[in-house]
Amino acid sequence: MVVAGGQKAGTFQVLVGKIDDVLQYAIGDPLRYLANWGRLYSLWPVHLETACCSVEVGAAAGSRFDIERFGTLEAFGSLRACDLIIVMGTVTRKLAPRLKLIYDQMAEPKWVIAMGACSITGGLYFDSYNVLRGIDDIIPVDVYVPGCPPRAEALIQGIVLLQEKIRRMPTLSGR
Amino acid sequence: MKMALESEYSPDADRIMAVSLGPQHPGAGHFRIRLWLDGDYVVKALPDAGYVHRGEEKMGEYRNYIQNVPHLERPVILDSSNILFAYSLGVDELMNSKIPPRGQYLRVIMSEINRIISHMYFIAIQGLFLGHTTMITWCMGDRDFWIDLGERIAGARVTFAYIIPGGVRNDIPDFAIEKGLKTCDWFEKRMDEYEKIFYDNPMVHQRSDGVGVLSRDDAIAFGATGTVARASGLALDVRKDEPYSSYQDFEFKTPVLTQGDSWARAYVALLDMRESVKIIRQALKGLPQGPVRLKLGPQPRVPAGEVYSRTEAARGEMSYYIVSDGSPRPYRLKIGVPSAKNLRALPHLLRNVHVADIPVIYWSLNYWPVEADR
Amino acid sequence: MKPTSKASEPATPAPPQVGASPQQAKVPSNPSSAAAPVAPNPDLDRAKDIAGRITSKYPGSKLEWVKPRRLKVSVPLGIIKDVAFFARDSLGFDHIGTVSGVDWIAKSSLEVVYFVGSTTPGQEGFVLALSESVPRDDPVVPTLIDVWRGAEYHERETHEMFGLNFQGHPDQSHLFLPEDWNDLPPLRKDYVSPGR
Numbered sequence: 001m002v003v004a005g006g007q008k009a010g011t012f013q014v015l016v017g018k019i020d021d022v023l024q025y026a027i028g029d030p031l032r033y034l035a036n037w038g039r040l041y042s043l044w045p046v047h048l049e050t051a052c053c054s055v056e057v058g059a060a061a062g063s064r065f066d067i068e069r070f071g072t073l074e075a076f077g078s079l080r081a082c083d084l085i086i087v088m089g090t091v092t093r094k095l096a097p098r099l100k101l102i103y104d105q106m107a108e109p110k111w112v113i114a115m116g117a118c119s120i121t122g123g124l125y126f127d128s129y130n131v132l133r134g135i136d137d138i139i140p141v142d143v144y145v146p147g148c149p150p151r152a153e154a155l156i157q158g159i160v161l162l163q164e165k166i167r168r169m170p171t172l173s174g175r
Numbered sequence: 176m177k178m179a180l181e182s183e184y185s186p187d188a189d190r191i192m193a194v195s196l197g198p199q200h201p202g203a204g205h206f207r208i209r210l211w212l213d214g215d216y217v218v219k220a221l222p223d224a225g226y227v228h229r230g231e232e233k234m235g236e237y238r239n240y241i242q243n244v245p246h247l248e249r250p251v252i253l254d255s256s257n258i259l260f261a262y263s264l265g266v267d268e269l270m271n272s273k274i275p276p277r278g279q280y281l282r283v284i285m286s287e288i289n290r291i292i293s294h295m296y297f298i299a300i301q302g303l304f305l306g307h308t309t310m311i312t313w314c315m316g317d318r319d320f321w322i323d324l325g326e327r328i329a330g331a332r333v334t335f336a337y338i339i340p341g342g343v344r345n346d347i348p349d350f351a352i353e354k355g356l357k358t359c360d361w362f363e364k365r366m367d368e369y370e371k372i373f374y375d376n377p378m379v380h381q382r383s384d385g386v387g388v389l390s391r392d393d394a395i396a397f398g399a400t401g402t403v404a405r406a407s408g409l410a411l412d413v414r415k416d417e418p419y420s421s422y423q424d425f426e427f428k429t430p431v432l433t434q435g436d437s438w439a440r441a442y443v444a445l446l447d448m449r450e451s452v453k454i455i456r457q458a459l460k461g462l463p464q465g466p467v468r469l470k471l472g473p474q475p476r477v478p479a480g481e482v483y484s485r486t487e488a489a490r491g492e493m494s495y496y497i498v499s500d501g502s503p504r505p506y507r508l509k510i511g512v513p514s515a516k517n518l519r520a521l522p523h524l525l526r527n528v529h530v531a532d533i534p535v536i537y538w539s540l541n542y543w544p545v546e547a548d549r
Numbered sequence: 550m551k552p553t554s555k556a557s558e559p560a561t562p563a564p565p566q567v568g569a570s571p572q573q574a575k576v577p578s579n580p581s582s583a584a585a586p587v588a589p590n591p592d593l594d595r596a597k598d599i600a601g602r603i604t605s606k607y608p609g610s611k612l613e614w615v616k617p618r619r620l621k622v623s624v625p626l627g628i629i630k631d632v633a634f635f636a637r638d639s640l641g642f643d644h645i646g647t648v649s650g651v652d653w654i655a656k657s658s659l660e661v662v663y664f665v666g667s668t669t670p671g672q673e674g675f676v677l678a679l680s681e682s683v684p685r686d687d688p689v690v691p692t693l694i695d696v697w698r699g700a701e702y703h704e705r706e707t708h709e710m711f712g713l714n715f716q717g718h719p720d721q722s723h724l725f726l727p728e729d730w731n732d733l734p735p736l737r738k739d740y741v742s743p744g745r
């Protein structure tokens with residue numbers, strides 16, 4: 001083991017390393033739990049409408065379904081403050097580079113919900129010349145919400161599933 | 176690059192700042208506007224569409240006339256019955272089929288329900304862009320009553336796929352008639368409240384009166400249709416001009432305003448909904464008996480020919496140009512959508528306006544990018 | 550294979566409306582109008598009248614089909630702008646509906662069709678389709694923006710979808726297709742979608 005000074009690791013450094021482990025076990029878990037608990041009830045989505053599924057997102061954000069009850073905030077923040085991107089349907093070849101750009105600008109940790117058949121496999125548009133067959137090729141997806149369009153309840157279920165995933169996230173920093 | 180409006184504007188290069196609004200922007204979803212700003216004023220704006228272009232017209236050539244139904248309603252998911260209505264009229268005309276009266280009435284009912292659903296979304300987002308939170312909360316909630324009604328008739332939440340070539344997919348259940356009449360009564364009272372809280376609101380008047388004025392002559396020259404045209408004093412309404420599908424049986428007016436500004440464009444939508452409620456009530460009460468559709472089979476034989484069919488959708492004139500060569504699939508399927516027809520007015524209206532007025536003007540055109548791009 | 554000419558020969562397809570179609574006369578099984586062998590249809594007559602005014606003024610132009618409230622006139626290359634001005638100023642067709650292309654690959658020609666509505670009182674329901682055909686390997690047509698300004702984006706779309714070149718158009722960059730599209734124009738018949 002080589003430490004910062006360049007000398008061979010002595011007993012002291014090894015001991016410090018051990019203390020780190022001990023600390024990790026002693027307070028890391030509660031700390032991680034606390035941080036993730038905070039994250040999962042304040043998901044901040046990006047406002048990026050990609051296609052017709054956005055109508056159902058609008059309905060889900062409306063007064064009948066009200067996804068804010070589940071801890072998803074209004075989609076009016078800056079990209080740098082966002083940690084959730086709901087891909088609302090078809091991603092075309094023109095939009096794909098922009099989607100990647102938007103995803104790269106978001107701060108870690110960040111999550112992706114692929115909503116609608118189009119963003120999962122291309123859906124109805126499997127033989128269209130301008131549509132991507134699923135968004136997995138450009139950004140990693142955490143939760144798939146199938147449907148065309150998925151009902152607002154299905155989107156809410158997807159968000160609850162994502163929260164379950166965040167709760168169990170093994171590290172503090174995300175991926 | 177050459178700009179479309181070069182002849183109309185030659186901005187002074189040093190002071191001008193180029194800004195891209197969208198596609199990731201709350202004021203312009205699915206859509207980008209390239210702006211050239213001089214301080215707080217817009218000197219030039221060019222729309223950049225195509226973020227949702229899915230090639231519907233090419234796909235239409237690969238599918239037969241019945242297979243085309245589901246994907247054709249996706250572009251206008253807010254208004255899904257009306258885009259299929261024009262398509263069905265076109266195919267019916269090619270096949271020379273005569274729709275049973277009950278089917279015609281049901282088509283009208285569904286089309287008007289969809290018009291209300293679409294206009295509610297329009298007003299809701301217009302409220303949002305004007306900073307009027309009550310309107311989006313109310314309208315998004317109330318819109319769901321109409322969606323529920325549509326769901327009771329057609330079985331799906333927003334993609335009804337109800338109007339198909341040859342009639343409608345299924346009959347209306349009796350309890351839906353009852354619920355429809357109740358919803359009409361309730362909604363008429365509700366619209367009075369909208370008028371009080373939104374349209375008579377001094378804040379809304381201040382922010383949208385005289386903002387983005389489209390004159391009547393410009394509306395004609397740009398080919399504007401629907402709410403945009405009717406707010407500029409252009410009395411165009413396909414339901415009146417060529418009464419299709421029993422529209423001549425109903426009593427309704429075509430609301431026309433002359434101000435041509437953002438407020439008028441939003442108000443025309445409310446007046447439209449009042450007429451729609453009237454039509455739905457008349458149609459539900461006078462629903463004739465009989466079958467609702469013709470038996471076409473999964474792959475109808477459509478004779479060769481050409482047709483140009485139009486309907487009045489929520490956003491304006493929806494038209495189809497179908498060329499058939501006698502094969503099971505269309506040879507050419509052109510969808511003329513109202514949003515694309517109104518798009519030319521946007522760069523014209525976005526000149527010499529404040530940056531803060533852009534979302535209001537943009538949304539007041541009732542522009543739905545998914546529909547325009549197809 | 551030429552569907553356009555076939556359409557005009559048989560009984561003119563009746564519109565799907567029930568109440569508003571005195572045009573059903575040619576279908577003998579229809580009891581309501583069987584009494585009168587040829588029921589008068591003012592909409593059809595008016596459309597024919599409009600067509601007659603165009604074809605008599607411009608001898609090269611040809612009436613493709615006429616239906617109640619609809620007519621399609623094809624004009625030879627070169628005079629479409631004159632016809633368009635005539636239709637706008639003298640016939641009242643001033644409201645552009647849409648512009649479409651058709652790829653007739655068997656005839657090796659591209660057709661561009663302008664659908665023009667009207668705001669003249671009493672004529673709102675009428676739509677004039679004005680078309681011209683160009684060879685597929687040299688598709689250059691004049692732009693009609695000076696006649697109907699609203700045609701600008703429709704022509705731009707037709708340009709990218711069919712590769713038609715509109716001479717005099719201020720901006721023919723891509724409107725709907727991605728900026729880096731370098732394949733055939735997608736709505737041409739010889740372009741095959743990658744999923745197929």
Ligand code: SF4
Nearest residue numbers: 053089116117118148
């Ligand atoms: S999944 Fe369906 S509703 Fe969603 S974007 Fe695709 S076509 Fe539209």
